[in-house]
Amino acid sequence: MAGLNIEDVLFYAFGAGTVLSAVLVVFFANPIYSALFLALAMSMLGALFFVLEAYFISVAQITVYAGAVMVLFVMVLMLFDLKNEGEDILKVSPLGLIKLLAVGLLCGFFIGTGWVASKIPGKVISETSMASDQQTAINKDVQPVDIGSTVSLSRQLFSKYVFAFEAVSILLLVAIVGSVALARSKGGTHHVSR
């Protein structure tokens, strides 16, 4: 079975696509192109999850980020029709120096992470959270292959992680109420006339 494994081909293709579109987000001067490439990067990430057989995470990723969050971004950007930020990154000013420093720091961070990761034996990564979750799974009928299915996911969510799950939902509720309150307060987008 030494033949070319199409899973690997797709994984690396989508991985390269994700990285490339993420890089293009930064390099485009036009904010609309940046936003569109960010949406593409999100979709590619969804495709990566799909190749890894985590179907639910994959479609949730696409719905939430590419289908909802980024659509609003793109919509607002198109409505305002921002002009190109054709500013040279090496313009001689203190700001340019800070930019250059930031880029250097980021590059150093990437190289450092890569160097640290290469020191760790490969096995450690594959044996972390997933495997231990399987061993402590409450339902014994959950097969290891089943880890990406919605059944095992929801069983974990509503048993082991139920507190975190509910805490996050309260956090989201607070955020929603807060944003409505901010929008309706004086000086917001709407005047409270009623």
Add this chain to the structure above:
Amino acid sequence: MFGRATLWIGIKLKMGTSPFEFLINTLKVALIFIMTVNIVPLLVWVERRGPAFMQNRLGPNRVGPLGLFQLLADAVKFIFKEEFIPENANRVLYFMAPGLCLLPAALTFAAVPLASPIHIGDYTFKIQIADINVGIVYIFAVASLGVYGILSAGWSSANKYSLMGALRASSQMISYELAMGLSIIGILLIYQSFSLNDMVLAQEGPLKFVWQGKEIIIPFLPNWGVWYQPVALILFMTAGFAETNRLPFDLPEGEAELVAGYHTEYGGFKFNIFFMAEYAHMITASALITTLFFGGYSLGFANTAQVTQFWAEHGQSAAGMLGISIADAATVLTSLTHLAAFSLKTGFWLFIYIWVRWTLPRFRYDQLMDLGWKTLLPWALANVVITTTIMFFAHVGN
């Protein structure tokens, strides 16, 4: 060794070991896509002749029998029209937008099961491009990407009417996606699955459910989702009209105010692609209504085993013609029967879509938003609460 292998999109299989599976899957993708795209001209014909009949006029009836060749003439016209690009257009996005519109619309159809699987020898052929275990969520996810095509078209045309149309379209789609997603929660609770195949199998045979430990069978009704979730059907259908940008919710292209909305500046084949995308959305929406509420490809009263049994007794001539065993031929004939049933049901809902277009007037924008947020959304939430309560009491005796 290939036996009962999951034959789908190619992600699961190793190219080196089985080029046959790869070939079959590629063929399936091509065939189903071409089928979907080729229903579009037929639907256009129905859309022109049907309402003409309803409104007591003739419609296009000169070219060919019943005016059917008008479609070919239109296709030729679309291809040979002069290409016009607005001067201030953003050319990259302007050319990309029709594709961005058609791609998600065509991709959604991949998860819809069209018929029962065919068994020949050791092979199982699924009449579906991708049997994803979260099929319904996949369709919603990919459909939500359709907004990008419309937004890019509207913005890149450098025309205020296009931009207004695009903004209307995207806000409308985002608003109604919520109601649409919530409306099917009840259905998901009842079938306890995200997989469209599981849902179809759950709807086979006569109406049958368990109430407090007792099994109740109503023999004169098919086991369709619509009996369990009638409110969800109305909500889903209404949201479907808004999602496909069809009348009475076609504000994005309301010609009285916006010329033609986001595709004002498009002509020729590029306009045709927008048209195809709209109809592909319509086909998927109809196929989803069929699958969720009307038993999908199943025949209503007879389940797959019974249909296969029938064809095993009556299908000798077909088996002789194909040169395969009678058991294999029975699965082929069953699959064809199911495909016919699916096409009929989907065709019926497509006709409803066209019928409604020529019946209801267009909504005003604030009415549209009120309907989405203040009517459909609360009803969908109420439907979820009521369904969970009833489900709880139904399982009390278990």
